[in-house]
Amino acid sequence: MLRWIIFILIFGIIDVYAYQAFKTVSKSNWLNILYWVLSLLVIGNFIYRLFNLNRDDFGNAHAYAFGFLIALLVPKIMLLMIMFAEDVFRVPHAIYRYFTEGEVAKGNYMPSRRAFISKIALGIAAIPFASILYGIYRGKYNYKVLKYTLHFEDLPDAFDGYKLTQISDIHSGSFDNMEKVDYAVGLINEQKSDVILFTGDMVNNKATEMKPYMEVFGKLSAKDGMYSVLGNHDYGDYVRWESEEAKNQNLEDLKLVQKEIGFDLLLNEHRFIEKNGERIAIVGVENWGAGGFKKAGDLRKASSQIQKNDFKILMSHDPSHWEKEVIKDDYHYHLTLSGHTHGMQFGIEIPGWFKWSPVKWRYKYWAGIYEELGQYINVNRGFGYLAFPGRVGIWPEITVIELKKGTKKA
Structure with a gap:
């Protein structure tokens, strides 16, 4: 059970970070909800299929659960890296404002995420996402x-x-x-x-x-x-x-x-x-x-x-x-x-x-x-x-x- 808790925690951290890029670009609440619904369905299916699994009954349903997890996880890891790289600059800037502006900033020390960074991140992440989906549906018989x-x-x-x-x-x-x-x-x-x-x-x-x-x-x-x-x-x-x-x-x-x-x-x-x-x-x-x-x-x-x-x-x-x-x-x-x-x-x-x-x-x-x-x-x-x-x-x-x-x- 502990390994699943650790897995969910790690995936959750990756997901929250990746979501920062998505919500910066998206202005639709429905799309934001869809993001979380899709993530929960994929990770829920993966846990359902593989909980207590042994190799005796690893079938296509389990393979696809793993495949769809990879299709979401890899792009989100790329989003995390780009968003984290942005934070390397945002966090020091927030610290600087805290000590120089104090109450003038009214607690809003952290600069907003820049939309063009998020757009670039999503564009880059779309490449492995599309590639993995192609690999699942067509590539394995190419x-x-x-x-x-x-x-x-x-x-x-x-x-x-x-x-x-x-x-x-x-x-x-x-x-x-x-x-x-x-x-x-x-x-x-x-x-x-x-x-x-x-x-x-x-x-x-x-x-x-x-x-x-x-x-x-x-x-x-x-x-x-x-x-x-x-x-x-x-x-x-x-x-x-x-x-x-x-x-x-x-x-x-x-x-x-x-x-x-x-x-x-x-x-x-x-x-x-x-x-x-x-x-x-x-x-x-x-x-x-x-x-x-x-x-x-x-x-x-x-x-x-x-x-x-x-x-x-x-x-x-x-x-x-x-x-x-x-x-x-x-x-x-x-x-x-x-x-x-x-x-x-x-x-x-x-x-x-x-x-x-x-x-x-x-x-x-x-x-x-x-x-x-x-x-x-x-x-x-x-x-x-x-x-x-x-x-x-x-x-x-x-x-x-x-x-x-x-x-x-x-």
């Missing part, structure tokens, strides 16, 4: 196909021009629009890649979340097959199961779901794709993540029957695995495919020029292509979304990578 060409001197000749499509972090339990998901699956097939690789987190927690979407994802196809690995959410670790047997059965059910869709799930295993007497290795490890995440991945076991000079594509859900173990492995994994970060579903990105997200403070490799020691990793921004029911600036991604023989031309 699928982008990102294409890369990577060059390798030791790529087998038969695989020159080979195309792969990577998807990651489906999080099917969060979806609320079957048509949009079906459209995205169509986009994947339109790429006509040789192979489709899925790098984990098919569900939020339970295998049953994927059941309504099995027919849609069952449309996926690729000439050389589809391969997958598990992500941290696929193990059901974030649910309080009635027994360990129920948890284990959920994982077995998810494995069966993946098989029925058409994925060859690699559990610390590998497969070879052969063409014209040459081959490349598709290596898949279970989840391995730094910072408290499950470390079930076993790179040695997955590569136990692969030659050191084989061309290797590694699927590993968490990019921290690449940073901590893969880069310096003497087996030299040419290309690693990861996901997990979602790009935090929030950031600013100008393709080819600039990208930023707060998640960069947690993950060194968080979105896109990186190269270290002659090896590449692609961190997919994710197909779905989790918790916050939207995406702002970091859009859902379908990655297409073409492998080319030789060195990159300047």
Whole structure:
């Protein structure tokens, strides 16, 4: 209960400060009342949905309660900062008047807020407000196909021009629009890649979340097959199961779901794709993540029957695995495919020029292509979304990578 009291108190302080900008500009009592009604509805809904919540029953209603709270909270924090900055000048001025004017001021020491400051503050706050609402209603299904060409001197000749499509972090339990998901699956097939690789987190927690979407994802196809690995959410670790047997059965059910869709799930295993007497290795490890995440991945076991000079594509859900173990492995994994970060579903990105997200403070490799020691990793921004029911600036991604023989031309 104490945490809710503290939460309401903090939100109340932010709200009162933000209201200063609103009432300075608004001359309508009805608009002022509407401001407080909207705030109370959003915070009341949030508390109602999340009071005593556990992860077992976190659904779309809870996600939207959280989303609408963020949609109001972020702009109001910006208003608070601007109004507080104005007070840095107003308060000293009021103190000065108190000591110099005394009773002449009749107690009105504090200068009135300036309307143009409030208008600027509201204009600035409107940007994240509109962006977050767009992210909730449209951004989470604003699928982008990102294409890369990577060059390798030791790529087998038969695989020159080979195309792969990577998807990651489906999080099917969060979806609320079957048509949009079906459209995205169509986009994947339109790429006509040789192979489709899925790098984990098919569900939020339970295998049953994927059941309504099995027919849609069952449309996926690729000439050389589809391969997958598990992500941290696929193990059901974030649910309080009635027994360990129920948890284990959920994982077995998810494995069966993946098989029925058409994925060859690699559990610390590998497969070879052969063409014209040459081959490349598709290596898949279970989840391995730094910072408290499950470390079930076993790179040695997955590569136990692969030659050191084989061309290797590694699927590993968490990019921290690449940073901590893969880069310096003497087996030299040419290309690693990861996901997990979602790009935090929030950031600013100008393709080819600039990208930023707060998640960069947690993950060194968080979105896109990186190269270290002659090896590449692609961190997919994710197909779905989790918790916050939207995406702002970091859009859902379908990655297409073409492998080319030789060195990159300047």
